Amino acid sequence: MYSRYGWLGQLWRQVVVWLVIGFAVFPVIWIFSASLNPSDTIMGQALIPKNATFAHYVELFTSTDHPFGLWLWNSIKVAGISAALTVLLASLAAYAFSRFRFRGRREGLVAMLIVQMFPQMLAMVALYLLLLKLGQYVPWLGLNTHGGLILLYLGGGLGFNAWLMKGYFDTIPRSLEESAMMDGATAFQAFLRIILPLSRPILAVIFLLAFIGTYSDFLLANIMLTSRDQLTFAVGLRIFISGMYSTRWGAFSAASLVGALPIAVIFYLLKDQFVSGLTQGGVKG
Amino acid sequence: MAHPISSPRPSRPGISFAGRPLALLAAAVILALGAWACVYLYLRGDRWIALILFLGLLATVYVFTSPRVYPLRYIWPGLVFFVLLVVYPIGYTVYSAFTNYGTGHMLSKSQAVQQLQSALYAPPDAKTFTFTAFGDPKGKIVFLLKGADGQLLLAQDGRVKPLSADDPQPVSKDGGQTYERLGDLPAIPPLKLIARLSQLQNQTFAYGESVLSISSLNQFSEMRHQYKYDPQRDVLTNLATGKEYRPKDGYYTSADGQTLSPGFTSRVGFYNFTRLFEDQAIRGPFTEVFIWTLVWATLTVVIQLVAGLALGLLMNDPYLKLRNFYRSVLILPYAIPAFISALVWTGLLNTDVGIINGILRHIIGFNIPWFQSPFWAKVALFLVNLWLGYPYMMLIILGALQSIPGELYEAARVDGATPGQIIRTITLPLLMTTIGPLLVGSFAFNFNNFNVIYLVTGGNPPMVGAQTPAGHTDILISYTYRLAFEGGQGNQLGFAAAISIVIFVIVAVISLIQFRFTRLAEEVSTDYV
Numbered sequence: 001m002y003s004r005y006g007w008l009g010q011l012w013r014q015v016v017v018w019l020v021i022g023f024a025v026f027p028v029i030w031i032f033s034a035s036l037n038p039s040d041t042i043m044g045q046a047l048i049p050k051n052a053t054f055a056h057y058v059e060l061f062t063s064t065d066h067p068f069g070l071w072l073w074n075s076i077k078v079a080g081i082s083a084a085l086t087v088l089l090a091s092l093a094a095y096a097f098s099r100f101r102f103r104g105r106r107e108g109l110v111a112m113l114i115v116q117m118f119p120q121m122l123a124m125v126a127l128y129l130l131l132l133k134l135g136q137y138v139p140w141l142g143l144n145t146h147g148g149l150i151l152l153y154l155g156g157g158l159g160f161n162a163w164l165m166k167g168y169f170d171t172i173p174r175s176l177e178e179s180a181m182m183d184g185a186t187a188f189q190a191f192l193r194i195i196l197p198l199s200r201p202i203l204a205v206i207f208l209l210a211f212i213g214t215y216s217d218f219l220l221a222n223i224m225l226t227s228r229d230q231l232t233f234a235v236g237l238r239i240f241i242s243g244m245y246s247t248r249w250g251a252f253s254a255a256s257l258v259g260a261l262p263i264a265v266i267f268y269l270l271k272d273q274f275v276s277g278l279t280q281g282g283v284k285g
Numbered sequence: 286m287a288h289p290i291s292s293p294r295p296s297r298p299g300i301s302f303a304g305r306p307l308a309l310l311a312a313a314v315i316l317a318l319g320a321w322a323c324v325y326l327y328l329r330g331d332r333w334i335a336l337i338l339f340l341g342l343l344a345t346v347y348v349f350t351s352p353r354v355y356p357l358r359y360i361w362p363g364l365v366f367f368v369l370l371v372v373y374p375i376g377y378t379v380y381s382a383f384t385n386y387g388t389g390h391m392l393s394k395s396q397a398v399q400q401l402q403s404a405l406y407a408p409p410d411a412k413t414f415t416f417t418a419f420g421d422p423k424g425k426i427v428f429l430l431k432g433a434d435g436q437l438l439l440a441q442d443g444r445v446k447p448l449s450a451d452d453p454q455p456v457s458k459d460g461g462q463t464y465e466r467l468g469d470l471p472a473i474p475p476l477k478l479i480a481r482l483s484q485l486q487n488q489t490f491a492y493g494e495s496v497l498s499i500s501s502l503n504q505f506s507e508m509r510h511q512y513k514y515d516p517q518r519d520v521l522t523n524l525a526t527g528k529e530y531r532p533k534d535g536y537y538t539s540a541d542g543q544t545l546s547p548g549f550t551s552r553v554g555f556y557n558f559t560r561l562f563e564d565q566a567i568r569g570p571f572t573e574v575f576i577w578t579l580v581w582a583t584l585t586v587v588i589q590l591v592a593g594l595a596l597g598l599l600m601n602d603p604y605l606k607l608r609n610f611y612r613s614v615l616i617l618p619y620a621i622p623a624f625i626s627a628l629v630w631t632g633l634l635n636t637d638v639g640i641i642n643g644i645l646r647h648i649i650g651f652n653i654p655w656f657q658s659p660f661w662a663k664v665a666l667f668l669v670n671l672w673l674g675y676p677y678m679m680l681i682i683l684g685a686l687q688s689i690p691g692e693l694y695e696a697a698r699v700d701g702a703t704p705g706q707i708i709r710t711i712t713l714p715l716l717m718t719t720i721g722p723l724l725v726g727s728f729a730f731n732f733n734n735f736n737v738i739y740l741v742t743g744g745n746p747p748m749v750g751a752q753t754p755a756g757h758t759d760i761l762i763s764y765t766y767r768l769a770f771e772g773g774q775g776n777q778l779g780f781a782a783a784i785s786i787v788i789f790v791i792v793a794v795i796s797l798i799q800f801r802f803t804r805l806a807e808e809v810s811t812d813y814v
Contacts, residue, residue, distance in 0.1 A: 002602050003704065010606065013599060017611050020596065023672065024617050027629050030640060089363040096359035108360070115371055117796050119733055121762065122785040123374035125381065125769050125778045130374060137326070155370025158363055187355075216622040219735050223770060234624045238740060245632045245639070256629055260621045267620035271613075275680050 031253035040250040056254035068255050070229060071236035075215055076262070078146050078232060082153035083210035086161055087203055089154070094165035095191050099177075109166075112159035120156045121219050127152055128223055144226045152224070153214050161206050168202040169195060205273055208266055215263060233259050312349075316342070341365070382783040383552055385535045388775025390548045394532065397549035398514050398521070401537070405489070405496065405508040406525055414438065414497070414505040417455075417463070419470035422477040426485075429455055429467055430497070430505050440505070445492040475502045512545075521545065557783035570748050570755035571764075577663075578760040582732040585670050586724055592671060593678020594716075598708075600679065601686045612683075619676035627740035630669040631656075634741075659757035662742045666758060669741050670731070677727070685719040686712070725799040729792055733762045753777070761788050 030047070035056050037049040060068040096102075097109060120127075128143070131152070135142015142148055176198075177190040185193070196203070218234045225231050231239070237259060241252045267274065319342040326335035348357050357364075384390075392400065414430040428440040429448070437448040437455070448455075453468020465472055478485065482502070489496040492507065500506035512521045512530075521530040521537050530537035535551040536544035561571050599605060600612050618626060633639050634655040642652045655665045689712065697707050738744060744756030744763050754767045761784060769781035 002604060004604055010604075013602070013605055017599060017605075021611065021614055024615055024676075027626070027633060027672070028617065028621075030633065031629055089366060092359040093363040096356040100356035100359075102354075102356045105356075112367075115367075115375070117793060118371075118375050118789055119792065120371070120374075121733070121735065122765075122789055123371075123378045124766065125782055125785070126374035126377035127370075128769075129377070129778075130370075137322075151366075152370060154366050155374075158367055159371070162363065191359075212622070216624055216736075218624045218740065219766070234622075237625065237628060241628055241632070245635045246637070249632060249638075252628075252632070256625045260625050263622050264617075264620040268613075271616070275684065 028257075031256055034249055035254035035257055037250055040247060056250045057258070059251055060255055060258060063251075066236065066240050066251075067229065068233070068236065068240075068258070071231050071233045072259060074146065074231065075233040075259075078150055078153070078221075079211045079214035082150045082214050083207045085150070085154055086158060086210045087207050090158055090162040090165050090206065091196065091199070091203065092191075093158075093162045094169055095195060097162070097166045098169035099174075099187070099191075109163070113163060116157075116159040120152075124219065124223055127220065131224060143224055144230055146230065149221060149224050149232075152220055153210075153217070157210060157213065161210065164206060165199070165202060168199055172198050201273075205270065208270060212263055212266065316346070378782045378785050381779050382557055382786050383554060384550050384779045385548075385553045385556075386550050386779040386782070387777040389546065390535045390550050390779075392547055392549050394549040394551070397537075397547050400547060401512045401521060401545060402510065402514050404511045405498075406511040407506060408495075408509050408525070411507040413500070413507070415503055416440075416499075416505050417467075418473040418475075418478060419464075419467040420473065422473050422481070426473065427467060427470060428490075428505070429464060440490040440497060443488075443490055445490045445497055478502065553779070557780050558787075560780075561783075561787075566750075567753055570753060573748065573757070574755055574759050574761060574764045577758065578732060581663075581666070581734075581738075581760055582728050584667065585674065585731045585734075586728050588667060588671055589674040589678045589727070590724065592675040593682050596675065596679045597682030597686060598712075601683055615679065616676040618672050619680075623673055623736050624740055626673055627669060627737050630665075630672070631741050634665050634669075656742055657746055659746055662746060662758045666737065666741055670734070670737055673737065674727075674731075681720050681723050682716065685716050688719060689715050722799050722802045725795060725802055729795045729799070732760070732792065732795070733788065734760070735762045735766065738763045739766070753780075 033047050033049055036052040036054070037046075038051050038053045038055060040056075097105060131141070131143045131145075131148040134148065134151075135145070138147075139145070140147040141151055172195060176194050177185075177187075180190050180194055181187070216234065217232075218238065221232045221235050222238070225235055228236075237252070237255055240255065241248060245252075319338065323335050323339045323342070326332075326338065345361065348354055348361050412432065414432050416428050416430045418426050418428055420426045430438040430440055430445065432438065438445050439448050439452055453470070455464045456466040457464045463472075479502070482499070486499050489498045489508070495507045495509045497505050497507055509524060511524060513524055514521050519532060522528070523530070528539050528543075530539050530543075530545055532538070532549075532551070534553070536546075536548040538544050560567055562568055596615065600608055600615070602608065605611075634641050636642060636652055636655055636657060639655075642655070645651075645653060653661055655661050693711050693715075694707060697711055702710070738758060738760050742756070742758045744759035744767065746758075747754070747756045753764075754771060755764055759767070765781045765784045765788070768777045768784065770776060
């Protein structure tokens with residue numbers, strides 16, 4: 001459908017593309033500039049700041065009022081642990097669904113997908129009360145704890161992730177495990193020593209997808225976490241800036257960039273996997 | 286589904302701990318902990334939780350020892366979490382949608398009765414006593430009371446009794462005006478009690494039919510229980526007025542309509558659903574929120590689709606220079622967590638100090654009230670969501686464009702079709718079959734796009750005169766959130782749960798359409814390729 005065109009055709013296309021690029025990168029460039037601007041006000045910010053300084057970045061990790069370093073660490077900790085546990089639980093279940101034939105298998109797979117259609121956040125009231133109750137017996141799983149929040153995130157994508165992983169396991173030939181079992185390995189050993197090492201790519205992708213999803217969650221963390229030192233980055237950033245754009249713009253910009261960086265790096269490293277995953281409606285190896 | 290496992294079948298052993306002392310130890314510790322927790326919960330009175338935990342433990346033991354259900358061992362850990370965190374909350378949401386659960390109705394009925402029964406009132410003929418406290422100001426305190434008739438009483442361990450000869454005797458230097466000691470205990474000067482006063486005031490001492498408690502730094506007063514509960518008739522009687530209260534709509538209510546706080550959780554049937562349509566003060570805002578949610582999700586998808594389509598066609602153009610570099614730059618918004626982008630955009634669009642209005646002031650000479658006017662707030666949301674969402678559209682369209690076989694274009698060109706005709710008759714129809722299901726998915730996602738709405742406008746500007754907290758840009762999910770956790774009238778949890786269910790039904794219908802669509806798309810595309 002495309003045909004060769006002259007310099008005029010090339011020109012207007014280039015102009016359009018650059019306009020869109022301007023739209024895309026403008027907010028990022030603008031807050032990068034603001035983060036280097038010595039003043040904290042949003043007014044009178046120049047694109048290229050005079051007396052550029054890293055003071056705002058230093059402030060992020062030294063201020064005791066708004067401990068961004070701690071919040072970032074909380075986010076990474078919560079997202080990392082829940083992503084790791086999600087991979088563990090999902091891979092175990094996926095192995096059973098992929099390798100064994102048992103009564104209720106089909107129904108289980110269908111039920112998993114149907115139940116997962118109900119967005120977890122719709123049950124926010126019930127989840128809040130669940131943690132409230134749980135905290136009365138197990139304090140570190142209650143409201144305002146990271147344990148409780150991790151627990152909630154485990155439920156979020158378990159069914160969906162198990163489903164994705166099962167699809168991948170199905171593509172691994174059985175002959176490998178069969179020969180191991182001939183040599184006396186149990187099914188569990190085959191899972192541990194053969195299937196898991198062979199599925200490293202999907203395990204990594206699911207880990208990172210779960211990590212990004214959890215890291216970016218605002219709703220549940222906002223409901224469950226209350227005290228300053230427990231907040232995740234998302235909740236902390238929002239509380240920090242709410243209504244104070246005119247006085248905290250510089251520090252906010254620096255915090256935003258620092259918070260976005262880990263996710264952006266992961267995203268660009270895994271770009272190709274994400275893109276192929278998007279078009280197939282799921283990630284395949 | 287697929288093929289049964291060929292031989293050799295995986296061995297399905299029972300659990301053998303031979304040679305695995307650590308595994309044995311772990312299993313023993315888990316079982317012991319579980320058993321201890323069961324007993325603990327049972328003794329605390331949480332019989333149902335204890336029973337469920339006990340059955341869960343039994344099931345776990347069965348799953349991990351019986352060879353018959355071997356595959357279940359792998360699913361079990363995930364299943365436990367799935368039931369606890371997905372299935373149970375859904376069930377609970379459905380349940381509470383049919384109750385009045387929320388502020389004022391948090392307690393169960395028996396808890397509410399218990400609390401009302403402990404309520405006290407001061408009768409008009411209440412007796413008062415002066416008192417002296419003895420003991421340790423921070424520890425145990427014994428009170429010596431003196432009535433108007435000069436009788437001495439001893440208040441300790443929640444009871445009041447006349448001072449008898451067996452008790453420690455008070456020592457006074459001024460003939461009973463003030464006391465220095467009670468037996469071995471020194472008197473506490475009243476000023477030292479101030480720090481503990483509020484705590485001491487909650488201590489009550491039974492005194493016949495009444496109770497006594499501290500009413501000021503030097504006085505004990507008589508109080509009476511205000512309500513008497515008759516479990517047979519389920520009636521609370523106000524002992525001061527003789528009025529009777531019966532349970533009705535989550536409150537104990539008298540014949541003349543007076544209600545007692547706290548109320549209790551009670552089933553209200555479909556009330557939470559019917560009030561969406563019948564209660565004038567709710568129907569108006571709810572309808573507006575509902576319509577805006579649909580407009581928001583639909584228009585967002587259309588806007589993002591148009592932008593994604595234009596960019597996808599451009600980026601797929603083999604003659605465009607630097608297009609691989611452009612692609613990487615254009616997906617930048619997709620690489621940043623949405624909550625950060627949303628907050629940044631809120632700053633850029635800030636009416637007074639944001640850069641966007643700063644630029645506009647130069648060009649058109651005045652500010653746009655991005656977050657103050659309902660119309661502009663909506664425009665702002667579409668703008669932000671365009672920035673957030675066009676890379677996704679562009680990526681899926683690029684993927685879909687590449688899957689259209691080149692021969693089709695060749696054939697069309699041979700037949701003399703113009704580029705416009707080719708796009709209209711080949712590219713777009715084929716594209717839609719591939720991305721159609723993804724568009725439905727995108728609609729469902731934006732239908733519940735809490736982050737963008739809540740972080741950019743917070744649902745504001747608020748609707749004037751709405752009985753429930755609602756704003757002009759609230760979508761159903763943010764409305765639910767505000768009802769449950771931000772209400773000016775407390776947390777309306779039952780009502781919020783009912784709206785959750787409305788949302789779920791809509792999302793379920795959308796997903797159903799999506800499944801159909803996918804199947805349709807598969808059939809169509811296999812016809813072509």
